[in-house]
Amino acid sequence: MLGNAVAGTYALGFLVVLLIGKVIACSLTIGIGGSGGVFAPSLFCGAMLGAAFGEIVTMISPEVGSVGAFALVGMGAVFAGSARAPITAVVIMFELTGEYSIILPLMLAIVLATGLSHLISHDTIYTRKLLRRGIDIDEPADAAAARRPISEVMGPVPRPLPLDADLTSAASIFAASGVSSLPVVDPDQRYAGVLTAHELMSAVAADEDTDLLALCSPVPPVRPDDPLTDAVHRLDQGADAVPVTDDSDHLLGWVRHADVLTALNPRLRRGDPTRTPPAGEPH
Secondary structure (H helix, E strand, C coil), X not given: CHHHHHHCCCCHHHHHHHHHHHXXXXXXXXXXXXXXXXXXXXXXXXXXXXXXXXXXXXXXXXXXXXXXXXXXXXXXXXXXXXXXCHHHHHHHHHHHHCCHHHHHHHHHHHHHHHHHHHHHCCCCHHHHHHXXXXXXXXXXCCHHHHCCEHHHCCECCCCCEECCCCHHHHHHHHHHHCCCEEEEECCCCEEEEEEEHHHHHHHHHCCCCCCHHHHCECCCCECCCCEHHXXXXXXXXXXXXXEXXXXXXXXXXXXXXXXXXXXXCHHHCCXXXXXXXXXXXXX
């Protein structure tokens, strides 16, 4: 059937019927998740479309060329547009036909088809199948992890510092916790800021008479449903840790650099056999 279309033995109406029928059949097969192939249907549709166009052109101006030449160009153009592989399309058409006389119109049609395919859709017929499975080959490898909600990444809230605590009490809490930053809460247990051990040490060394709020870094809190990128942005701006709060500013979680690195690096995630446990964690 494909050879007859290239040979120009089919009438214009029959070519159109074959083209529409193949497009519908191929679309239904791919749409329901089947695997009927893409290469052969694209060549078939291209041949029918090119032959139909050639029939119209030769009716208007018979000396332009044969229907078969238009069919061959159509085959290469439709395959290049669907697979977005222009060089492959040119090589395949040469291998299939051995017709080097149509190289210029063939290459022009393939370039135009590939460019038009880019304008119409970001995806090809191949990458669309991968997108349905959640795989985007154009997406950075860590982008999917960065979109995870913070609730899946955050750690437990360390012991908070009361807002009215003096510097000596705050230093004792820091010494007992062994962390580099702690959240500060008001009497109603609402988040007030983040205090780092460095800021506290500087104040104690200078024997400053100040309250904790003046030493705190006003790190904006995030919500559990926010994407991980929000926490990464705050950490990138210099925050030592990012608090996770509810709508009433009560602490729900705590995000550190280590939590982000664990989320973005699959080898560091718990349960990965290639993961190297940190010091103190059982092997």
